[in-house]
Amino acid sequence: MKIKTLKITLFLFTLITVFISCSSDDDTGTAIVIADRTEQQVIDDAAIVNYLETHYYNSSFFETGSNHKYSDIIISELPLDVNGNHVNPDNETVLMDVVETRTVTYFETEYKYYVLSLNQGGGGAPKFTDALRVRYEGSSVNEEAGGEEEVFESSATPIELNLQSDGFTVAGTIKAWQLVLPTFKAGFVDGLVDGVVNYTDFGLGVMFIPSGLAYFSAITTGSTYDNLIFKFELLQYEVVDHDNDGIPSYIEDLDGDLDVEDDNTDEDSFSNFIDNNDDGDSVLTIDELIPTTYTVDTNMGEVEPVLAANEFERSRSVNDGVITINTVTIADSNNDGIPDYLDATIEINYNEQ
Numbered sequence: 626m627k628i629k630t631l632k633i634t635l636f637l638f639t640l641i642t643v644f645i646s647c648s649s650d651d652d653t654g655t656a657i658v659i660a661d662r663t664e665q666q667v668i669d670d671a672a673i674v675n676y677l678e679t680h681y682y683n684s685s686f687f688e689t690g691s692n693h694k695y696s697d698i699i700i701s702e703l704p705l706d707v708n709g710n711h712v713n714p715d716n717e718t719v720l721m722d723v724v725e726t727r728t729v730t731y732f733e734t735e736y737k738y739y740v741l742s743l744n745q746g747g748g749g750a751p752k753f754t755d756a757l758r759v760r761y762e763g764s765s766v767n768e769e770a771g772g773e774e775e776v777f778e779s780s781a782t783p784i785e786l787n788l789q790s791d792g793f794t795v796a797g798t799i800k801a802w803q804l805v806l807p808t809f810k811a812g813f814v815d816g817l818v819d820g821v822v823n824y825t826d827f828g829l830g831v832m833f834i835p836s837g838l839a840y841f842s843a844i845t846t847g848s849t850y851d852n853l854i855f856k857f858e859l860l861q862y863e864v865v866d867h868d869n870d871g872i873p874s875y876i877e878d879l880d881g882d883l884d885v886e887d888d889n890t891d892e893d894s895f896s897n898f899i900d901n902n903d904d905g906d907s908v909l910t911i912d913e914l915i916p917t918t919y920t921v922d923t924n925m926g927e928v929e930p931v932l933a934a935n936e937f938e939r940s941r942s943v944n945d946g947v948i949t950i951n952t953v954t955i956a957d958s959n960n961d962g963i964p965d966y967l968d969a970t971i972e973i974n975y976n977e978q
Contacts, residue, residue, distance in 0.1 A: 659842050660850065662734040669835035669852050670737050676766055676852075677721035677739060677833065679703050679711045684718035687743055692825055695762055695856035696781070698743070700831075724833065731800055731838060738801060739833040746810030746828030751862035752875035753803040753883050754789040754898065757811075761857040765846050777846045783822070783860055789874060789885065791867045791899050801838040801855070803883065805830075809859045828859035867898050870910035871953040872966070873937055874898040879967075890967050904969040912974040913966040914953035921948040 683699045700720070703711040713719060724739040751757060762779035788806065790797030797803075812827025836842075836850040843849070867874045877898040879888045885898040891905030903910050917936070921927045924946040932938065935955040942949045956965045958973055965971040 662732050662837050662841075665841075665850060666734055666736055666835055666837055669837065669850065672766070673737075673739065673833050673835060673852050674721065677724060678719065681713070681717035681719050682741070682831075684723070692827070693743065693829060695760055695829065695858050698831060698856050700854075720833075727804070729804055729838075734837060736835055736837055738804070738835060738838055740805055740808070741831040741833075742809070742829075743831075744827070744829040746812055746859055747826035748811040748813055749862070750810045751788070751807050751859075752864065752873070753807050754865055754867070754874035754878075754885060755807075756785060756787045756863045756865050757806060757859060758783050758785055758861040759806075759857055759859055760784075761855055763846075764854045765848075765851040766854070775847070783824075787865065789865065789867065789898075792886075793899075795867065799834075799839045801832060801834040801853075804838070805832045805834075805855075806857070806859055811859050811862050814861075824858075824860045829857070831856045868901050868910075870901045870903070870966075871914045871937065871939060872897075872903075872910060872955075876937075877903075891969070904967050906969045906972050908972045908974050910966045911953070912976045913956065913964075913971070915956050915975045917952045917954065919948075919950040919952070921950065922946065923948065 680700050680702050682701075683697075686697060686699075687693055701717075703713055703717065703719070706712045720739075720741065724741045727738055727740060729736050729738070760780055760783055762776060764776045766775075786798055786802075787795050788798050788803050789795075806828075809828030809830060812824040815823045815825040817823065832853075832855045834853050834855070836852055839853045840846060840851065841849075845851075846853070864873050864875075866872065874885055877888055877896075878885045879890075879897070886896050888897045889895070889900070890897055890903045891900070893900065893905060897903045901909055901911065919930050921929050929948065929950065932952060933954060936952050937954075939951045939953055941951070956973070956975065957963065958965055958971055959968075961968070965973060
C-alpha cells in the first residue's frame with residue numbers, strides 16, 4: 626500500500642488546520658469549527674480505553690520463537706454474551722491489562738496514549754529527531770463501522786522515515802511516533818536472504834494513540850479525529866543533523882521538552898536545529914566546534930575510541946581495514962557554562978587554528 630499519510634511536515638499540517646478552521650461551507654456558509662483539544666482528548670481517551678478493554682491479542686504466539694513481525698500481531702474483539710456484554714471465557718490477554726499508559730503535554734493539552742511492547746530490541750535507541758528504517762501498519766477504529774479497524778496504510782517492505790521535519794524539504798512524522806519509537810531499540814543486520822537485508826532482535830510493538838497526537842482535525846486517514854493503532858518494527862536508525870552544523874538535532878533541544886522548534890538562541894527566523902549559525906555571531910556553528918580526526922588500524926588490532934559526552938561523529942571511511950573517523954567537540958572556551966556556538970560574545974574559529 627502506498628505510504629502517504631505518516632509522513633507529514635508540521636508546517637504543512639499547520640497550514641491545513643488553519644485553512645480548514647477559516648474556511649466556510651460553499652453551500653451553507655457555515656464555518657467548520659475545529660474541536661477544542663482538551664474536550665476532544667476526553668472523547669478520544671474514552672474510545673481508546675473502551676477498545677482496549679474489549680479487545681485482546683494473540684499473546685501465546687509470542688511465547689516461543691523470535692524475530693516476530695508486526696503482521697504476526699492479531700488483535701480481536703472479545704465475544705459478546707446474550708446480553709450484548711463483552712466476556713472473556715477463554716482467558717485471553719485483554720489489551721488494557723498489558724499496555725503501558727503514558728502521558729504527555731502537547732499543545733497545552735494532557736494526552737494519554739498506550740503502548741504494547743512485544744520486544745524492546747537489542748540495538749541502540751533513536752532520538753526523537755532521528756531517521757528510522759521501519760515496517761509498520763496503521764489502522765483506525767471507525768465506530769460507525771462497528772468498531773472494526775480500518776487499515777489506511779502499511780509497509781511490509783522496510784522504508785525510511787524522518788521523525789522530525791525541517792519545515793521545508795524533509796517530512797516528519799506525527800507526534801506519537803516521536804514519543805513512542807525512541808522508547809524502543811533498533812535491531813541488527815543479519816545478512817541477506819534472497820538479496821534482501823535480514824534483521825534480527827528489532828523493536829516490536831503497538832501504539833494506541835488519540836487524534837491529538839496524530840492528525841487531529843485533518844481528513845488524512847479518511848475522517849477527522851481518528852484514534853489510531855500502529856503496529857511497528859524498529860529495524861535501524863540514524864542520527865540526524867538537519868542543518869549539518871555538527872550538532873545532532875536532538876542536542877539542539879535546549880530546554881529538553883522534546884520540541885526543537887521552540888529553541889532559537891539568536892531569535893532569528895530559524896530554530897537552532899535548522900540554523901547553521903545558532904548564536905548569530907560572525908562564526909558559523911561548525912567552525913565553533915573543535916575538529917578531531919581518529920585513524921584506527923584494525924589490521925593492528927586497534928579499536929575505535931570512546932567519544933566524549935560532548936563529542937559527535939561527523940563522518941567515517943574505511944580503507945583496507947583502516948577506519949578514519951572525523952568528529953567535532955563542543956567547546957566552552959571561557960568556562961561559563963555556555964558553549965561557544967551558543968555564545969555570541971565568543972567568536973573563535975577552531976578550523977582556522
